[in-house]
Amino acid sequence: QVQLQESGPGLVKPSETLSLTCTVSGGSISSYYWSWIRQPPGKGLEWIGYIYYSGSTNYNPSLKSRVTISVDTSKNQFSLKLSSVTAADTAVYYCARVVMEIYYYYMDVWGKGTTVTVSS
Amino acid sequence: SSELTQDPAVSVALGQTVRITCQGDSLRSYYASWYQQKPGQAPVLVIYGKNNRPSGIPDRFSGSSSGNTASLTITGAQAEDEADYYCNSRDSSGNHLSVVFGGGTKLTVL
Numbered sequence: 001q002v003q004l005q006e007s008g009p010g011l012v013k014p015s016e017t018l019s020l021t022c023t024v025s026g027g028s029i030s031s032y033y034w035s036w037i038r039q040p041p042g043k044g045l046e047w048i049g050y051i052y053y054s055g056s057t058n059y060n061p062s063l064k065s066r067v068t069i070s071v072d073t074s075k076n077q078f079s080l081k082l083s084s085v086t087a088a089d090t091a092v093y094y095c096a097r098v099v100m101e102i103y104y105y106y107m108d109v110w111g112k113g114t115t116v117t118v119s120s
Numbered sequence: 121s122s123e124l125t126q127d128p129a130v131s132v133a134l135g136q137t138v139r140i141t142c143q144g145d146s147l148r149s150y151y152a153s154w155y156q157q158k159p160g161q162a163p164v165l166v167i168y169g170k171n172n173r174p175s176g177i178p179d180r181f182s183g184s185s186s187g188n189t190a191s192l193t194i195t196g197a198q199a200e201d202e203a204d205y206y207c208n209s210r211d212s213s214g215n216h217l218s219v220v221f222g223g224g225t226k227l228t229v230l
Contacts (some may be wrong), residue, residue, distance in 0.1 A: 014141065035219075045206050046157075047219040058217060095164055105210040105219055106153035106168035113162050 002027035004095050004111035009093045012089075012118050018082040022095030022111060029076045033098035035107060036069060038091040046091075051078055051096050054094050085118045092116075124152075124207050124222035125171040131175075131228040132197045140192045142207030142222045152190035154183060157204045166205075167192055194227075202229040 008020035022034065035050040049059035051069045057068045063082070071078040082089060092115050096107035124144040132138035142152055151170060155163035164173050167183035180195045190209075194201055208224040 038222075044206075044224040045157075045221045046222060047208075050219070058219075061218060099168075100210070103149070103210075104151040104153065104169050106163050107163075108164055108168070108174060110162040110164070115180075118132065 001093075002063070002097060002109050004097065004109060006114040007113045008116070010115055010117060012085055012116060013120050014086055014118055015084055016080060018085050018116055020042075020080045020091060020093055020116070022078050024076045024078075024097075029071065029073055031094050033073070033100050034078045035096045035098045037096060037107070038089075039095045039113075040088075040091045048080065048082075048093075050100075056064065077097065087118050090103075090116065090118045092098070093100060124209065124220050126205075126207060126222040126225045128223070129226045129228065131230055132194070133230050134199060135196055137195045138197055138227065139204050140194075140225045142190045142192075144209070144220070144222075145188055145213065146187050146209050146210075146211040146220060147185060147190050149212065150206070151185065152207045152209045154181075154192045154200075155206045155208065156192075157206065158202075163206060187205065195212055197227075197229050199229050202208065202227055 001026045005023045012018045030053045032049045036048040051057045066083045068081040090114040094113045095111045097109040130212045148193045154167040157163040182193045190211045206224045211220045213216045
């Protein structure tokens with residue numbers, strides 16, 4: 001059974017770069033898409049972007065200038081970097097496995113989420 | 121970018137049927153997926169594709185779609201179904217393939 005676990009600093013200073021890693025266990029990172037999603041306190045879900053195991057990416061247009069998602073197949077991990085953070089980037093960050101075909105996109109396995117606070 | 125619109129809150133009496141809707145132009149081209157999120161927990165996929173349930177999701181959950189509206193129906197709602205529900209789909213507005221979430225619907229079981 002595939003499991004995902006987010007890891008990274010829980011506190012990031014304004015203007016710095018948020019860095020998180022998602023470790024995939026119980027299965028291979030290959031042949032799937034993988035996504036990052038976030039949820040600000042008391043608000044809804046926001047898609048950040050996804051990466052294919054081969055390295056191709058797609059990002060939320062509203063975050064594209066600040067986001068980089070990468071994959072390390074040797075470690076069965078994928079990562080998120082979000083630069084120039086502000087308090088508005090404070091959120092619970094989730095990683096998820098994606099199934100995507102022509103007519104649909106869904107996330108069938110999710111990590112438990114990790115809280116990131118942006119504060120000096 | 122396109123948007124998916126959900127009612128912020130819906131209530132249902134225990135054992136009754138409730139429909140949660142999601143509207144958006146992208147739903148004319150793509151199926152919605154639905155997620156249940158309970159307080160302090162990660163979202164859980166409950167419906168995907170035309171009307172598919174992942175293993176372990178009760179058959180009281182079903183999905184449907186018509187035009188620009190996707191619906192999640194819970195037939196015989198249980199107390200444990202009280203949660204936030206989010207819809208999600210691909211989006212191809214503006215010649216850019218993207219992904220969108222609805223704003224979420226808080227379901228209260230009375």
